[in-house]
Amino acid sequence: xxxxxxxxxxxxxxxxxxxxxxxxxxxxxxxxxxxxxxxxxxxxxxxxxxxxxxxxxxxxxxxxxxxxxxxxxxxxxxxxxxxxxxxxxxxxxxxxxxxxxxxxxxxxxxxxxxxxxxxxxxxxxxxxxxxxxxxxxxxxxxxxxxxxxxxxxxxxxx
Numbered sequence: 001x002x003x004x005x006x007x008x009x010x011x012x013x014x015x016x017x018x019x020x021x022x023x024x025x026x027x028x029x030x031x032x033x034x035x036x037x038x039x040x041x042x043x044x045x046x047x048x049x050x051x052x053x054x055x056x057x058x059x060x061x062x063x064x065x066x067x068x069x070x071x072x073x074x075x076x077x078x079x080x081x082x083x084x085x086x087x088x089x090x091x092x093x094x095x096x097x098x099x100x101x102x103x104x105x106x107x108x109x110x111x112x113x114x115x116x117x118x119x120x121x122x123x124x125x126x127x128x129x130x131x132x133x134x135x136x137x138x139x140x141x142x143x144x145x146x147x148x149x150x151x152x153x154x155x156x157x158x
Contacts, residue, residue: 008113015070020077023059041068045075053084067117074110
């Protein structure tokens with residue numbers, strides 16, 4: 001049976017070499033960008049959310065380390081088809097996992113392999129930049145109102 005570390009390495013390599021949803025959407029309803037000035041990771045995330053609040057399509061583009069690219073790829077495969085509420089719950093659970101404060105009852109699926117990174121703050125930033133914080137959270141929670149302390153820009157109704 002594969003160890004968590006082996007699964008983590010396999011998942012990172014797979015999603016870095018063949019990222020899912022690495023594209024642009026024709027008609028995104030939500031768009032967010034983020035940049036980590038310390039390492040140079042840059043990610044642009046686009047969502048198409050229907051009138052019922054379901055994420056019908058999602059895409060990302062950007063550059064960065066393998067962890068950043070793989071986590072963005074995995075996010076897009078995880079949230080597609082979910083409601084905005086489900087995506088928000090996923091964010092809270094994933095953020096809790098990475099910060100050492102797990103949220104009971106949230107099923108993270110393959111995202112759980114990133115749990116070991118909680119001990120490595122610089123790698124956590126790569127995962128969060130590529131995944132959800134603060135760009136995705138701001139998209140799904142209605143926006144930060146400019147209060148985020150990051151270099152991210154949130155544009156709803158793209």
